[in-house]
Amino acid sequence: MGKQLFRYSEENKERFLDSENITFNDGSVVTPEEIWHYLTVEAPVKYPSAFEINLYQGNRGSRDETLPTSLKTRYLGLTFSARMERAKDNGKSIAFIQGGQAVDPYTAADTIALRPGLVNQWNNGLEYGNDINKENLRRKKSKEKAFHDMSFEACQTGGYEHVQAGNLRIDVIAPYTVLRCSDVSYGVEAHRHGPNKDVKLLNVDFPLRNQADKPWAIEYFAKNLRRLVQTLDEVTGRTTTEGDLLQAIKLHNEGRRLGTELAELWWSADIPPTNSDDRASLVSLGNLETHGDVQASLSVLKEAKKFIAERVKNGVKGHAVIDNPKRLFILGSCVGINGSRSEDAGAIVVGRDDQWSHCSSLVEEEGDPYYNLAKTTLEYPYEQGIEKRAQWTIEQIKKSRADGVIFIHNWGCNTQAAISRPIVDIIKRETGIPTYIHERDLHGLRDEQEQNRVNAFIEML
Template sequence: MAVKEKVFQYPETIKKDFLQSGGLKFSDGTEVSAAEIWRFLTEEAPRRFPHAFDASANSIGKLSDDVWFFAGLKRAYLNLTMKDRLFKAHDDGVPIVLIQGGQTLDPYYAAGGIPLRPGYVMQWARDVKEGLNLRQLDSEGLEILEKGRRKISIEACNQVSAHAAVANNIVPVDLIAPYLCLRCSDMSFLVETHHYKEEQRPKYLVDFPINQTGKRYTVDYVAEQLRGLVQEISKLSKKEVTDETLRQEIQRQNKARRLAQEIIELWWSAEQPPLNSTDFFSIPFLANDFVGDPEATIQVLEETKKEVLYRIEHKIKGTGVADHAKRVFVCGSCVGPNSTSVERAGAVLVGRDDNFSCNSVLVKEDGDPYRNLAEAILAFPYELPTEQRADWTVEMVKKSRADGVLFMYNWGCNYQTSVGRMISDIVKEKTGKPATFVEVGELGRTEATEQSENRVEAFIEMI
């Protein structure tokens, strides 16, 4: 990469090869060439989103300095064009739906909607104002957060930001339809606040039965609610959804889940990490969230697998990864360590339980698609009783050959706060690996994150 005064630039030396890598096709049938992707990343995006080109940035859309990983450039393109694609989709009548983490997105896309977790809603809201540097972006995000705290509660975590962005019409969300009682006590509280506002925005809440895995009535219960969810989205999208429509979407998203599983297992088995932490962490995010477009995202995952196989065969290491880097597995929701500071400290991130939980369970493709989805949702390891979740994490720590386990959660997250120590202790006992938990008090920040970075680096030094 080229860095001038901490500003990231894609070097001209990669242009010729990148232009031969091919473009992307989107779910609406439109296409973009590699030449257009290159033009956007080198000319338009630095002007519109300078914060993303700050070499110290750490966010969902963080640019990787591994510029020869071309699938990573296309991931950056998807993240930086998300704002434009969402506004266009909304103008074309596609309903945008605010959801929660830990759920499969098949029914939302099958019904013609675009589901967004709070993190992506917040990214969209902050990018409404263009031309912001990293500090200005932080200020914009914190202003939205404070509006939410004043209207809702100081005690809720940074999901307040997404709900404040929706309530204040910063971004046009058409439906609020998360699963409740799932991984996060704040989501139920935040959704409830919308019932006491004058807005007429529709809401549909899917109740997740806690600790009821394996019981037939819970599958029937969740399946019936998923039918209602699809019907509610269909009212907005005007799309007729049959069982076959949903099966086809399950097949498409299973393809993404399989790709994520295959890439992650290839990465784990390699002698040295073929991708750096930023690019590796993007894989479960892509297969779980799709950045608003499953079709284009699957192409990026397919290209990622090809590039990972090539790098393993030719013993190419991800840019920025130290020789003999210590391997850190991450647990927890909505927050993670800064990839750049982790690698600067001599470590590499080898996985996280949150997003990989959804990727790890394939949905059956034959039979009743609603029951199949319900069975898969109820089997997500991250959403199981705490001891079962910890046991699954133990398996992932062993498979990833991690040297240590880091559990992180945001201040104000009542759910993860209550289980962080227990999971860390179980993992430490059953793997013999160092494990710790870190509460992060830097809600919504991408710049001033020294407190959490210092604690993460101290943990790496201990390893």
């Protein structure tokens, strides 16, 4: 018996076709008609796992089809692997980076920057026809090999297995080290011993916490950013100027401003204007790197703000969200909860600290762009000491009017595991909001035990 697949309804086609094109970095465009055809004809055949109605991945019998942005972010996600392959065929340089960092210098150097999740997404999209279970089994097999080559104690492998196997044409591994986790830094070193000798390696050394107000640390990190751009130029054969970096900063500041405005607009609504998953995809657009194409993300983001403003004004409630849901704020790196099942239990996710920290951090546009970028990066709230990070988190919790906080850390994520307890203790002490800490396996499907615990926390609220 075949798996039940979700299908977009023809009833919503006309409204979607009235929306705007997506414009890409290379100047090409894709029309709403082309997007609709892909989502209704091509994608269900190529990627049935993405359309499978399966509670474990959070799929409902229907999605919010009346929000054009939801369909467009879906399109960008499903075409990601093909677009990366096409970019490489056209001579584009691609770099592996750390999660939680802005990508301004990579954009300036005409390089696509991919964090670990996007590297895995690229690889996953190379194989067609898998259902959810087959896709999960495939991922687990490749991860096991990587853990064997690196360390079973690592929380994740950062796409090590794909790069070293030669599945992905990544030119340079150049993340900011020590930013939010130690495993990616360890992974960079592990690549030195792998069979793929063609990939360039660079540690962009990030000074540890509590250095943001020290001039030497800013200057030191600025020099590392210059080394980064020089390394990227060695790959591309071009020369990146300070003017190029300034233009990239202005471009990304535009995305960060729009992302911040959109999040605050969402928070201002008495009635949640989208569900949890759509809220997350909207805000992530602000970093402009989620879909491997800065201009595509920006064009979708600009249009999204109009749609959300209209919904907030008219009191439109997000798809399948109950009246007066309990509002959850999620903390931790590379984590999230099953949005639709949590909504079925009476809650909605109103925010996450991961990715939001650097989206809400604007870079000064006057003066030395390397110095300004280094200073802002050192000031990321997520990267501060426990007390400062907790105080910033409390501010976000209050803005979002959250009723409860869940701190999730993946097994092996030493940094987040170590700080989870003191951070939630400070939050509970100063706000009185209930908190819950959960450890999970990064690579499995969202299992029933985890959802039972989340549901119990929601019921308590």
